[in-house]
Amino acid sequence: MFCIFHVSDGTGITAETLGRALTSQYPGIEARRVTLPFVRDAATARATVARIQREAADSGCHPVILATLLDEDIRAVFREAGLPLLDFFEHFAGPARELFGEGAAAEVGRSHGVSDAASYDRRIRAVDYALGHDDGVSTQSYADADVILAGVSRAGKTPTSLYLALQHGLRAANYPFTDDDLESDRLPAVLWDNRDRVFGLTIEARRLAAIREERRPGSRYASVGQCRQEVRQVESLFRRERIPCVDVTPMSVEEIAASIRAHLQRG
Structure with missing residues (x-):
């Protein structure tokens, strides 16, 4: 068994995301994961090394560090301790410098901090919009939406709306079709x-x-027959009105959002 430590000088979001993407290609491994953010100086790095060594010894697993650390001196602390380290910035910094023709800013927290204030503010406003236009509660400002997600109840509209807002700054409203909507056809x-x-x-x-x-266990709302009827009616409506749609059954929220963004980018 492996202990995978996602270590970062920032929030750890990038290290964890890239680390999970990498290890997903090795489905046979059994792993316990820990995210360790804000490792920004040698003292914190040494304390982090001690924690990793202690947790690995206690659990009997093999430690692996998947990191996003900008400072080579901090990376050296882990290597001097004999810990296996794969750092995503280290592997791509050289090729990126050659490609872009200039050195990196080497500024911690640029991905998930507020260094881009306009982008951060846009995402916060988009979250406010998504919360205020969730589940058809308010429809007055639909003209301000980047996208309006429509579908039957519990089809994944709310989490997708919030993901689009928080990750991409898109104003996403969502509307659940009611029985009256479906009967009107x-x-x-x-x-x-x-x-x-x-x-x-x-x-x-x-x-x-x-x-x-x-x-709602045991309810008509949750019966397969009711669900089948609603889905059939909604899909028929989408086809007739030429509304673009996607079947979310096999998809994660991230994949649903990517499909929607691709549609929006095609215009």
Whole structure:
């Protein structure tokens, strides 16, 4: 068993994301993961080394460090302790310098800090928008949306809206089709007026039923028959109104968001 330590001089988000992407290609390994952020000086690095050695000894696992550390002196602390270290910045800094023709800023926290204040503010405003326009609660400002996610209840609209806002600064509203909407067999007026912003999410009926069962066990709402009927009606509506959509059944939130962004970029 491995102990994978995602070590960073910043938040650890990049180290963990890249580390998980790398290790996902080795499905046979069994690993315990720990994220250790804000390792910005030699003293903290030495304390981190001691923690890694202690946790590896206590658990009997093999330690592996997947890191994003800008300072070579800090990386050296881990190597001098004999710990296996793969640092993503170290491996790509040289080729990137040759490609871009200049050295890196070597400034800690640029990816997930507030060094780009405009981008940070845009993401915060987008989160506020997504929360204020969740689940069809408010439809007054749909004209300000970058995208309006539409679909049956529990198809993944809310987490996708928040992900688009927090990660990409997109103003994402979401609208759940009600029984009345489905019986009318046409787009609700508020969506029709903003149909160029509407993007549909659909889902396999049995998967939807399993999700709903966790929320309302044994209810008609969670029955496979009810889910199948709603999904069939919504998919028919999307086809008839030529609303772009994606089947989210096999997809993660990240993959759903990537599909939506690709659609928006195509215009």
